[in-house]
Amino acid sequence: MKYISTRGQAPALSFGDVLLAGLANDGGLYIPETLPSYTKEEIASWASLSYQELAFKIMWPFVEGEIPADDFKRMIDEAYSSFNHTSIAPMVQTGNNEWVLELFRGPTLAFKDFALQLLGRLMDFVLEKRGEKLVIMGATSGDTGSAAIEGCRHSEHLDIFILHPYQRVSEVQRRQMTTIIDDNVFNIAVKGNFDDCQGMVKTSFADQSFLKGAKLGAVNSINWARIMAQIVYYFSSALSVGAPHRKVSFSVPTGNFGDIFAGYLAKQMGLPIDQLVVATNQNDILHRTIAENDMSRQSLNVTLSPSMDIMVSSNFERLLFDAHGRDGDKINDLMQRFNQGDVTLDDSAWQFVKDNFDSYKVDDEGTCDVIANVFSETQYLLDPHTAIGLEAARKCWKDKSVPMITLATAHPVKFPEAVEKAGCESPSLPEHMKDLFEREESYDVLDNSIADVQQFVADRI
Numbered sequence: 012m013k014y015i016s017t018r019g020q021a022p023a024l025s026f027g028d029v030l031l032a033g034l035a036n037d038g039g040l041y042i043p044e045t046l047p048s049y050t051k052e053e054i055a056s057w058a059s060l061s062y063q064e065l066a067f068k069i070m071w072p073f074v075e076g077e078i079p080a081d082d083f084k085r086m087i088d089e090a091y092s093s094f095n096h097t098s099i100a101p102m103v104q105t106g107n108n109e110w111v112l113e114l115f116r117g118p119t120l121a122f123k124d125f126a127l128q129l130l131g132r133l134m135d136f137v138l139e140k141r142g143e144k145l146v147i148m149g150a151t152s153g154d155t156g157s158a159a160i161e162g163c164r165h166s167e168h169l170d171i172f173i174l175h176p177y178q179r180v181s182e183v184q185r186r187q188m189t190t191i192i193d194d195n196v197f198n199i200a201v202k203g204n205f206d207d208c209q210g211m212v213k214t215s216f217a218d219q220s221f222l223k224g225a226k227l228g229a230v231n232s233i234n235w236a237r238i239m240a241q242i243v244y245y246f247s248s249a250l251s252v253g254a255p256h257r258k259v260s261f262s263v264p265t266g267n268f269g270d271i272f273a274g275y276l277a278k279q280m281g282l283p284i285d286q287l288v289v290a291t292n293q294n295d296i297l298h299r300t301i302a303e304n305d306m307s308r309q310s311l312n313v314t315l316s317p318s319m320d321i322m323v324s325s326n327f328e329r330l331l332f333d334a335h336g337r338d339g340d341k342i343n344d345l346m347q348r349f350n351q352g353d354v355t356l357d358d359s360a361w362q363f364v365k366d367n368f369d370s371y372k373v374d375d376e377g378t379c380d381v382i383a384n385v386f387s388e389t390q391y392l393l394d395p396h397t398a399i400g401l402e403a404a405r406k407c408w409k410d411k412s413v414p415m416i417t418l419a420t421a422h423p424v425k426f427p428e429a430v431e432k433a434g435c436e437s438p439s440l441p442e443h444m445k446d447l448f449e450r451e452e453s454y455d456v457l458d459n460s461i462a463d464v465q466q467f468v469a470d471r472i
């Protein structure tokens with residue numbers, strides 16, 4: 012399998028190279044040149060597979076030729092061994108034909124563990140084989156950071172620098188990152204927002220000279236391997252409610268567009284998906300784009316769902332690539348205009364986006380109402396991101412005979428502020444995190460300056 016850049020200027024790469032490259036050297040994102048696709052019969056034959064077996068089936072075509080099958084199977088087994096539910100991604104019914112897919116059963120209690128537990132192992136394997144090392148720079152609005160640290164901290168081949176927006180992640184999220192004190196783990200609180208952090212990471216890929224010869228890698232969903240691993244749970248959940256013999260719909264709390272893009276790919280691969288609903292908080296650029304063709308950048312709001320406080324949504328570029336007939340020159344031009352301010356899509360590109368996605372926006376008040384109402388009706392406690400997903404599901408659901416699955420992207424224990432504002436009691440921390448608030452923290456606070464951040468990294472590698 013070859014991977015090509017959305018901007019059309021970078022060389023096509025193999026899986027191993029894409030895994031280590033992160034972002035393409037033309038500033039684009041890598042995407043498979045072609046996707047595997049499966050018939051109804053083939054998909055139906057996977058119904059009795061375990062999550063790990065299904066993960067191997069779905070991801071194998073993307074890595075074949077680069078990772079030996081036995082090693083890949085072992086990595087998958089190890090990656091999901093620390094999840095606290097035998098189904099790995101269990102489903103909970105919240106209404107008639109309405110389901111919540113719990114993606115927070117991994118070690119850091121967010122959906123990021125699905126990909127990052129595997130990514131760390133894949134990187135380590137390829138780096139060991141090549142005798143190379145990698146400097147990871149990642150940006151987080153709260154969840155990617157801890158999952159990436161958890162997935163990479165034991166590697167002898169990786170140094171990992173995580174940038175989070177100062178005082179804009181929850182205390183649980185911050186402590187999950189900053190209490191991991193290892194020689195190869197560095198936490199930086201940037202006096203800015205998530206977009207600033209992500210912008211610094213992307214700019215660092217374009218000119219890596221500050222690394223004095225070391226090579227930069229990515230743990231964010233700009234890295235193709237992240238998306239690949241997230242495709243699996245669309246298939247596992249759909250199979251459990253009767254697909255491919257019936258259609259299924261998904262609602263996805265969305266920020267960087269990585270998670271829902273994996274759902275879009277599952278559909279291309281043959282999964283009969285009826286609706287893909289993009290659920291956003293007040294930072295609603297994706298909702299505005301889908302509903303009104305308004306892709307203008309506005310200032311970023313601080314919300315009760317901090318992990319979705321994102322305006323520059325990296326993976327939307329991957330979708331726009333398809334929406335523009337995979338023409339890299341068009342994407343180059345579009346992204347340049349986007350970086351300068353606002354953009355509207357041409358009619359056919361907008362139509363493409365509207366044909367594939369529905370969208371809905373929920374503000375903080377609405378988020379608290381959903382948490383409160385669902386809890387009083389079912390005793391099930393939602394995290395604020397999932398609450399936004401569920402509300403969007405209910406508002407956008409066109410055919411109630413089609414099961415609607417909302418992705419529960421994080422555990423509510425990570426967001427006590429929202430849970431308490433909704434009038435509910437925050438649950439207690441799970442056993443492995445019981446002493447989180449007593450653990451020593453280590454992080455540096457830096458100005459919102461790429462020069463300062465790059466100097467910090469260069470001084471420590």
Ligand SMILES: Cc1ncc(COP(=O)(O)O)c(C=O)c1O
Binds near residue numbers: 271319
């Ligand atoms: C809890 C939670 N929900 C939703 C999202 C949005 O996911 P994506 O960025 O893949 O759109 C994130 C962050 O990415 C998150 O941490």
Ligand SMILES: N[C@@H](CCOP(=O)(O)O)C(=O)O
Binds near residue numbers: 150153156319
């Ligand atoms: N919400 C994310 C933001 C980064 O997204 P990613 O999926 O591209 O890593 C977070 O929690 O950090």
